[in-house]
Amino acid sequence: MKKWKITSLYYGALTIPKGFATPGVDTDLVFESPYIGYLLQNGEENILVDTGIRDDFIVDGKAYAGFPGKGGKQYVIDALAKEGLKPSDIDKVFYTHLHNDHAGNALMFKDIPTYFQKDEYSNLLNQIPSQKIRRDYDKRTPDDMQQLSSVFMINGNFKMTNGLEIYKTPGHSLGSMIIVVPTEKGRYVITGDMPHICVYMFPMMDEYQLIDGSFVKITPMPQYLPFFCSGQIYDHWAAFDSFYLIKSMAEEFKPEYMLTGHDPWVIFRHNFG
Numbered sequence: 001m002k003k004w005k006i007t008s009l010y011y012g013a014l015t016i017p018k019g020f021a022t023p024g025v026d027t028d029l030v031f032e033s034p035y036i037g038y039l040l041q042n043g044e045e046n047i048l049v050d051t052g053i054r055d056d057f058i059v060d061g062k063a064y065a066g067f068p069g070k071g072g073k074q075y076v077i078d079a080l081a082k083e084g085l086k087p088s089d090i091d092k093v094f095y096t097h098l099h100n101d102h103a104g105n106a107l108m109f110k111d112i113p114t115y116f117q118k119d120e121y122s123n124l125l126n127q128i129p130s131q132k133i134r135r136d137y138d139k140r141t142p143d144d145m146q147q148l149s150s151v152f153m154i155n156g157n158f159k160m161t162n163g164l165e166i167y168k169t170p171g172h173s174l175g176s177m178i179i180v181v182p183t184e185k186g187r188y189v190i191t192g193d194m195p196h197i198c199v200y201m202f203p204m205m206d207e208y209q210l211i212d213g214s215f216v217k218i219t220p221m222p223q224y225l226p227f228f229c230s231g232q233i234y235d236h237w238a239a240f241d242s243f244y245l246i247k248s249m250a251e252e253f254k255p256e257y258m259l260t261g262h263d264p265w266v267i268f269r270h271n272f273g
């Protein structure tokens with residue numbers, strides 16, 4: 001079976017204090033947290049994971065929870081162009097989940113096979129109040145999903161003949177899923193927002209790489225071992241099961257094998273596998 005190559009795609013960013021993700025810790029550390037898509041290529045297929053945020057979801061320069069944001073359709077076009085591709089070169093789309101900053105540009109890819117979890121669609125249609133207040137989901141996404149011509153609404157885990165593996169990992173949303181990608185350098189896990197950034201799975205980290213490649217000191221959180229949950233985790237019981245599953249799926253339990261939805265170093269390092 002052909003091995004995969006993974007490329008991170010920069011879809012814009014939210015400028016956010018680390019303390020928003022890690023309450024009470026590193027509240028002064030403000031950094032650019034990218035909206036990340038992934039391109040998976042095996043020489044036969046171009047698969048896109050997530051489609052970023054819609055332009056007009058960012059109002060007056062503010063996105064999720066009122067933090068400064070930038071992104072939109074042009075970012076997706078530019079990120080693909082950087083890899084020598086047009087949107088029409090994409091063969092399949094996977095959604096780690098359907099939040100505003102992951103499924104915003106679904107209509108750019110409406111005529112190709114699209115994979116997401118049934119429980120995620122259910123969450124999209126039946127949100128809890130905190131998800132509504134924070135606008136986790138773009139209110140146009142249910143209609144966007146209806147317009148897709150070839151939906152594969154997966155219920156649970158799924159191995160594809162091309163070697164990719166999908167696992168349902170609830171916690172951040174009801175139907176989040178990870179994609180396990182076999183490469184020459186081992187098995188990488190594309191986590192979506194479960195977790196958003198790798199410190200959730202590695203609370204003892206004491207330095208963190210930013211989008212320009214520089215490192216900053218961060219505060220270890222020993223009280224949270226083995227994993228920690230922030231306000232972006234809605235179901236802690238499910239999240240722990242998901243974290244342990246993710247831990248067992250990666251080549252090694254190290255941050256470099258966890259390709260999250262918002263870690264700046266993923267954009268800096270760019271190519272995996």
Ligand SMILES: [Zn+2]
Pocket residue numbers: 097099172193
């Ligand atoms: Zn999310």
